Amino acid sequence: MEDREIVNLYWERNSNAIKETASKYGGYCKTIAKNILGNNEDAEECVNDTYLNTWNSIPPNRPNVLSTYLGKITRNLSFDRFRHRHADKRGGGEIELVLDELGECVSGADSVEQEVEKKELVRAINSFLDTLSQEKCNIFLCRYWYAIPVSEIAIRFGMSEGNVSVTLNRIRSKLKNYLKERGYDL
Amino acid sequence: MKKEELFNIIGEVDEQKVAAAGMAMNTKKKSRPVWVKWGAMAACLCLVVVGALTMFPYENWTEHQADDPNWSKTHFETAELSEIEAVCGTDLLLDKIALSGDYHSEYILEITEEGDFKNTDLWSNLSVSVTNGKDIHDQSSEGVDNVFCFISFDGDTGAINLPLWESDTTMELNEYSVQYSEKTNEEYAAEGITLGHKQNYHGYAVFTHNGYTYYLSTNSDNADFFDSIINQMLTGE
Numbered sequence: 001m002e003d004r005e006i007v008n009l010y011w012e013r014n015s016n017a018i019k020e021t022a023s024k025y026g027g028y029c030k031t032i033a034k035n036i037l038g039n040n041e042d043a044e045e046c047v048n049d050t051y052l053n054t055w056n057s058i059p060p061n062r063p064n065v066l067s068t069y070l071g072k073i074t075r076n077l078s079f080d081r082f083r084h085r086h087a088d089k090r091g092g093g094e095i096e097l098v099l100d101e102l103g104e105c106v107s108g109a110d111s112v113e114q115e116v117e118k119k120e121l122v123r124a125i126n127s128f129l130d131t132l133s134q135e136k137c138n139i140f141l142c143r144y145w146y147a148i149p150v151s152e153i154a155i156r157f158g159m160s161e162g163n164v165s166v167t168l169n170r171i172r173s174k175l176k177n178y179l180k181e182r183g184y185d186l
Numbered sequence: 187m188k189k190e191e192l193f194n195i196i197g198e199v200d201e202q203k204v205a206a207a208g209m210a211m212n213t214k215k216k217s218r219p220v221w222v223k224w225g226a227m228a229a230c231l232c233l234v235v236v237g238a239l240t241m242f243p244y245e246n247w248t249e250h251q252a253d254d255p256n257w258s259k260t261h262f263e264t265a266e267l268s269e270i271e272a273v274c275g276t277d278l279l280l281d282k283i284a285l286s287g288d289y290h291s292e293y294i295l296e297i298t299e300e301g302d303f304k305n306t307d308l309w310s311n312l313s314v315s316v317t318n319g320k321d322i323h324d325q326s327s328e329g330v331d332n333v334f335c336f337i338s339f340d341g342d343t344g345a346i347n348l349p350l351w352e353s354d355t356t357m358e359l360n361e362y363s364v365q366y367s368e369k370t371n372e373e374y375a376a377e378g379i380t381l382g383h384k385q386n387y388h389g390y391a392v393f394t395h396n397g398y399t400y401y402l403s404t405n406s407d408n409a410d411f412f413d414s415i416i417n418q419m420l421t422g423e
Binding site: 028037038039063064065067068069071072075076079083094096097098099100101102103104105106107108109110118121122125126129134135137138139140141142144145146148149150151152153154155156157158159160161162163165166168169172173186 | 187188189190191192193194195196197198199200201202203204205206207208210211261292294296313314315322323325326334336342344345346347348349350378379381382383
């Protein structure tokens with residue numbers, strides 16, 4: 001079923017909306033959740049919560065890109081669950097490796113983040129991504145949006161793991177410098 | 187800012203870009219061509235009008251240039267041990283990072299700024315990949331033996347997932363003190379880590395040689411592979 005038709009089901013409050021969503025995007029959402037949480041059980045729970053969240057948010061929303069809309073809900077739910085469960089301990093997992101890499105771009109200090117500053121920072125990161133080639137942008141987002149392991153990225157992009165690691169390292173350095181030049185000292 | 191906040195902010199980037207990345211993961215890219223030996227390419231020159239076509243010693247060099255024109259100014263890449271030793275010398279144990287039988291290698295030397303690759307003051311790191319898979323990209327398949335070694339010259343370890351190398355276990359091999367860990371896929375899974383390698387045995391080691399820090403990792407279905415590589419590198423056995 002086309003995304004537009006699935007979204008219409010939500011607007012019509014037709015319960016088949018969730019069935020169609022699960023059929024088309026269930027695996028996609030589960031992959032995102034599992035990359036962050038590291039186990040099937042937690043991932044399944046987050047995916048189910050995603051369907052509920054989506055049902056409660058469409059309408060009033062009418063997403064343009066349904067996959068990313070669902071993926072973002074799953075990502076946020078999964079990450080919240082991860083933070084809640086790992087508040088007191090270092091539990092390992094792919095997401096910890098991803099966070100450690102991103103840690104190079106930030107100071108680690110507490111910040112009082114205003115909503116408007118956050119939006120501007122998102123805009124700046126989008127502009128930064130525009131400076132990258134399509135492949136490098138994809139590699140960056142596969143690692144830091146989807147939290148996909150380096151080895152899987154290497155296979156999918158036909159690169160060695162060493163090459164992917166070096167590429168990500170360069171992109172992180174460029175991101176840090178790009179944001180610093182624009183007044184964002186994270 | 188905390189790293190978790192940056193992770194959240196990245197979650198808000200343009201949805202079209204995110205979708206494109208997702209689609210890229212669903213489309214397995216054709217492997218880049220296998221390294222072509224310089225000798226074979228030199229023979230081809232006889233058949234080519236030199237003015238019309240410029241030959242490069244590294245088959246995917248033009249791909250890197252199209253993607254990032256500054257790559258070649260700070261990265262030296264080769265599949266040949268002799269070529270990397272011509273730049274880096276023979277004191278880095280590179281000849282010891284080898285497998286028995288046929289295998290593929292990749293060496294990537296990164297320098298901090300454009301300059302002479304032989305100038306050790308500019309050296310940042312050297313990545314070495316060795317695999318007996320069907321090509322250099324075949325590092326994670328069942329039955330493949332793979333060694334990855336990251337040599338940090340300036341303390342930069344940004345290109346590797348450092349936590350994978352953290353361990354409280356050390357061993358002494360000749361003059362080397364080696365911090366190491368060995369785990370199976372099952373053991374990693376119990377920690378919530380998916381390495382993405384189909385091989386079952388994974389070894390990680392950190393040691394210092396000639397003042398540089400070496401981060402070594404191995405992946406194999408042979409439980410003794412990690413030991414054999416470590417001994418080969420540090421004891422010559």
